[in-house]
Amino acid sequence: MHTNYLLPNKYKVFGWILFVSGIVSGVLTYLIPLETEPLKVKVLSLFDNFSGGPNEMEYFKIIENGIAFELILLAIIFGGLIIGFSKEKVEDEFTYKLRNDSLVWAIIFNYLVLAALVIFIYKYTFMHVLVFNMFTPLLFFIVRFNFLKLKNRSHEE
Structure with missing residues (x-):
């Protein structure tokens, strides 16, 4: 790939x-x-x-x-x-699919969380939410991608 x-x-x-x-x-x-x-x-x-x-x-x-x-x-x-x-040590079609699926999942999940926070957090406190929101798409992507890789490895063994 x-x-x-x-x-x-x-x-x-x-x-x-x-x-x-x-x-x-x-x-x-x-x-x-x-x-x-x-x-x-x-x-x-x-x-x-x-x-x-x-x-x-x-x-x-x-x-x-x-x-x-x-x-x-x-x-x-x-x-x-x-x-x-x-790249992963082994970068193949499955890894590419996991990466893309994780990226899409992270963006959707991030904006669902952000929408919930828009509803429940107000005024200056919301600025803290926006600061943290700079990192959450990357964090969600990294966590999801590595979780799926780990899950896949455990199923292979």
Whole structure:
């Protein structure tokens, strides 16, 4: 099975390291908020001073900002993408079907969960839901794909 969009299998370990370290760091940062930002650097901000209203907004401005949270988010995103889209050791038609079925299932399941949360969670708390929702399609896909692979291996033995 020739799939152009998949990375070589050797990247999967690096993806797991990024993904797990990002998840652990994210959970710790969420549960134990930092009083000061550990990594402050100057960055390009596309939109700044949004809380001041649209008339006071500044565009394309260099600001000093903490980037620890952004690095955690990027680790989760890129780690999840590398895990989800790296070839398996044996990449055949069945693996391709499992991958596609898992991806479709993850998207449908993600939006069903999101729809339920839209109904039951309101105001600023919903912003937390949206932050977590950046990762849930990848997380659901990775969990479902690996579950189906494990289930298939147990049936073969």
